[in-house]
Amino acid sequence: MRFYRRREQVLSVLLVLPSVLALFAFVYGFIGWTGYVSLSNWNRLVPDYTFVGWTNYQRLLQNPRFLITLRNLGVFTGLFVGGSVVLGFLLAVLLDRRVRAEGFFRTVYLYPLALSFIVTGVVWRWLLNPGSPQMGSTGINRLLELMGLGFLKSGWYTDPRVGIIAVAVAAIWQMSGYVMAMYLAGLRGIPEELREAARVDGASELQIYRYVVLPLLRPITFGALIVLGHISLKIYDLVVAMTGTGPGFSCDVPAYFMWETTFRANRFGQGAGIAVILLLIVSLLIVPYLRLSLRREVEV
Amino acid sequence: MKRKGIGLLVGLVAVGLLGLAQAGVPLVLDSPSALDAVALKALGDKAFAPAIMRATNSKALVDATYYRISRLDEVIPAGAKVFIPEKTWAQAFLAVWDPNRVEDLFGGGxxxxxxxxxxxxxxxxxxxxxxxxxxxxxxxxxxxxxxxxxxxxxxxxxxxxxxxxxxxxxxxxxxxxxxxxxxxxxxxxxxxxxxxxxxxxxxxxxxxxxxxxxxxxxxxxxxxNIHRSNVLWYSKEIFARYNLKPPANWEEFFQICEFLKGKGIVPITLANAGGWEAPHLFETILASTLTPEEYRGLWTGETPWTHPGVTRALEVLKKILDYVNADYSAHTWDTVLEYIAAGRGAMNVMGDWAMGWFMAKGVDVGWAPVPGTKGVFVALxxxxxxxxxxxxxxxxxxxxxxxxxxxxxxxxxxxxxxxxxxxxxxxxxxxxxxxxxxxxxxxxxRDAIVPSVMHGAAAPESWVVDFKDAINLFLVTKDVAGTQAALVAAARAALGK
Missing domain, CATH: 3.40.190.10 (Periplasmic binding protein-like II)
Known part of the structure; x- marks a missing residue:
């Protein structure tokens, strides 16, 4: 019996060993190596691992473009995550009201998720292309003009005051359907009796959402925040396809800056530094989530 | 063994074939010979044997009448057709070939x-x-x-x-x-x-x-090839309509701009979706506000970036921004030329690859050096x-x-x-x-040749990126002093002084 159990243990260790090894080598190994490179003097094509301490980080923090990308990332994350969650929730609530042809609308709202950010970027680059007085308006500006709302026209991503906000609009368009699907599943999981009970207690519909539905949907909100948050912090392809760095870097993001620093300017050390800073920002988001979900598992 | 020598039985002379086939001559051996001997006789040095082997095997892959040589020390039978490459190619072959790479002797790939x-x-x-x-x-x-x-x-x-x-x-x-x-x-x-x-x-x-x-x-x-970066393209139609002449200096240029702006035409079209188009314009302005020697000196450290010519160049760029199309950051260098094709834009500064675009679209376009750069050729x-x-x-x-x-x-x-x-x-x-x-x-x-920055000639790429970033920020901040300081810092980082 004991022999059998030991064999089973050995077997289970052997089974997970390859994936654990691969994980350590290709994830944690490379993270460690990136950290090491970020402290090295590798700022030419030929690797140079001379230790230079925090020099690369100091240079980055003095670079106005890097600071702009960090600010853009903050604005983008706030708008994109907030916008997608709010819009996704509203869509889910509306669909939950047993509308006719619900399946059709569900598909329509969910569809953008099936596109890659590159496609979204190209489409929105055209939609938000402002055109000009001389060549005529295009895209959404043209639409506004036709509707007699010409005063609402904007330079969109060609206006440095809008910049990254235009990119966030495209990202919200793509991801809010996904959030809607998550919320819809959650809403369907809330038994009608609970709402009924609240109604009997004299709660208004708004109060029902505030005190019954939303608290019950908290795990879903949390999951959505995590999923959207890490997409947002890694954002690169959408920016590349849609705007590039934009006027005065108003659409630039750290991942794009990292790419250019590393593979264009050959500053591999500084590029690795940007990667490490991005990792730290992402872990600010992920670590509380991991702690929370671990605790929950222990409780279960 | 007595060798009668190698007869040039089918010695097609290479001259007529130049440009059509690998320069060289086919040769049919009239007696069995080692490759060394063929090389000595045909190219004057035994050392060329591997080059002949490679050239012959290359031919044999596509033309079955050629003999396929399998070893360097092979004795090639009489009647076999080999290919004697031109001496320059044979010399280049010896310079490049690594004798450990036997596979390189067999052609193809x-x-x-x-x-x-x-x-x-x-x-x-x-x-x-x-x-x-x-x-x-x-x-x-x-x-x-x-x-x-x-x-x-x-x-x-x-x-x-x-x-x-x-x-x-x-x-x-x-x-x-x-x-x-x-x-x-x-x-x-x-x-x-x-x-x-x-x-x-x-x-x-x-x-x-x-x-x-x-x-x-x-x-x-x-x-x-050679490209020129400092070309001012202008719409012949618009210039003829208002009886304008291509500007020779920035004063004339801005007079024209002011005039055209009043007519509802974009005076000077600009693109910057790639992030390099506006810096490209700026490098040609630098070539106008500095002498060719001073411009070259910017990249070697002989001209300080605090030079008043750099300040003036930034001021010119700042002023140009008053006359450009508002949607410049949505355009790449080629899409913005549509303004000129449609008769809504008058001028553009771009390298002479733009000529190919104008020709393809059938636009009758005029050209002149960027104002103030007559006699200067910014080259890449x-x-x-x-x-x-x-x-x-x-x-x-x-x-x-x-x-x-x-x-x-x-x-x-x-x-x-x-x-x-x-x-x-x-x-x-x-x-x-x-x-x-x-x-x-x-x-x-005829002109003084100076190197282009944005197209890799003047500076290493890390410097090009810093230069490009400084100008990209300038497009929004329009801060002449701050940008010049950034350019000074970029030069110091690149030149190490």
Whole structure:
């Protein structure tokens, strides 16, 4: 019996060993190596691992473009995550009201998720292309003009005051359907009796959402925040396809800056530094989530 | 054994075939001979035996009448047809061939050519070079490894990890000048001094260009063309309608701008979706507010970036921004030319690859040097480099030979819309080019040549990025002093002083 159990243990260790090894080598190994490179003097094509301490980080923090990308990332994350969650929730609530042809609308709202950010970027680059007085308006500006709302026209991503906000609009368009699907599943999981009970207690519909539905949907909100948050912090392809760095870097993001620093300017050390800073920002988001979900598992 | 010598039974003379097939002559042996002896007799040195073996085997792959040589010490039977390559190729072969690589003696294989030439005329030009190459080396399969993206900024990023990993293409496009610094050529590229001497390139390319090509005392690429960056394109129709003359200096330029603005026309069109178009404009302004010596000195440290000419250039750019199309950051260099094609925009500053676009669209466009740069030619040149670890090094010889040859340069440049780098182009050959290119050739021969920044000639790439970033920020901040300080800092970082 004991022999059998030991064999089973050995077997289970052997089974997970390859994936654990691969994980350590290709994830944690490379993270460690990136950290090491970020402290090295590798700022030419030929690797140079001379230790230079925090020099690369100091240079980055003095670079106005890097600071702009960090600010853009903050604005983008706030708008994109907030916008997608709010819009996704509203869509889910509306669909939950047993509308006719619900399946059709569900598909329509969910569809953008099936596109890659590159496609979204190209489409929105055209939609938000402002055109000009001389060549005529295009895209959404043209639409506004036709509707007699010409005063609402904007330079969109060609206006440095809008910049990254235009990119966030495209990202919200793509991801809010996904959030809607998550919320819809959650809403369907809330038994009608609970709402009924609240109604009997004299709660208004708004109060029902505030005190019954939303608290019950908290795990879903949390999951959505995590999923959207890490997409947002890694954002690169959408920016590349849609705007590039934009006027005065108003659409630039750290991942794009990292790419250019590393593979264009050959500053591999500084590029690795940007990667490490991005990792730290992402872990600010992920670590509380991991702690929370671990605790929950222990409780279960 | 008495050898009667090797008779040139089928000695087709190479001269008539030049440009059609690998230069050289087929030779049918009249008695059994060792390869060494054939080499001694035909090319004057036994050492050329491997070159003959390779050239013959290359032919045998596509033409069954050739004998296939399987070993260097093989005695080749009488009646066998071998191929005697031209001496220059044989010398180049010996210079490049690593005797440990026996596989290189058997011909065939690939030639992976890396470039960012994917659009219109440039792709056609590249194809013309491929055609010439295929005619000479029919045994080689050409792999056209292009990555799209203006000024090559995507291609270069794809290439670099491959160079570090030891898996480069056989040859790749490289701007002449300090761009090569970004590839650490002493580690990853093969110096081409020996091929320059063998093919006599150091005599057919102009001294200014050769000077530009030298990095750490060596040549690293073979130039195929010359482009000019400081061209002011203008709509002939608009200029004729209002009886305007192309501006010779910035005062005239701004007068025209003010006038055209009043007419509802975009005076000067600008693109910046790629982030390099506005800095490109700025480099041509620098060439106007500084003398050619001062401009060159910016990149060597002899001219300080605090120079008043730099301040003036920034002020000119700032003023230009009052007259550009508002949607410039949504346009790439080519899409913005639609303004001129549609008669809604009057002028544009772009390199002379724009001519190909105008011709394709049938736009009758005029050209002049950027105001204040008459007699100055801001130049860039595309070259092809030879990675040390090219998988098919022997196939690269023929490629560089085609790139550097007169036939190659004429065929390529007529399609690409640039001018040949070689100086020995005859007036008849010149007459085949379009009027713009003919005028460009005259300027190239006459003007002071200064290197382009945004196209890799003047500065290493890390500096180009800092320069580009400073100008991109300037477009929004319009802060002359702050931007000049950033440019000073970029120069200090790059020059280490």
């Amino acid at each position: 690939k030639l992976v050519v890396g470039s960012w030439w994917t659009a219109g005329g440039e792709a056609e030009g590249l194809e013309a070079l491929f055609d010439l190459y295929r005619q000479r080396y029919a045994d080689v399969v050409i792999v056209n490894a292009t990555v799209a993206g203006g000024a090559g900024f995507v291609f270069k990023a794809v290439l670099k990890p491959r160079l570090i990993a030891g898996d480069p293409p056989d040859t790749f496009q490289l701007h002449a000048g300090l761009e090569v610094e970004g590839y650490s050529p002493e580690v990853y590229l093969r110096p081409l001094d020996d091929l320059y001497a063998i093919y006599g390139w150091d005599k057919v390319f102009p001294p200014d260009l050769l000077q530009l090509m030298l990095y750490k005392g060596h040549y690293w690429g073979v130039p195929v 040149s595309d070259t092809f480099a030879f990675p040390k670890r090219a998988p098919n090094p022997i196939n690269v010889i023929g490629w560089l030979e085609v790139c550097g040859s007169k036939a190659g340069q004429i065929a390529f440049n007529m399609r690409k819309g640039s001018i040949p780098a070689r100086t020995d182009i005859t007036p008849e050959e010149k007459a085949q080019f379009n009027p713009y290119l003919q005028s460009c050739m005259e300027d190239w021969a």
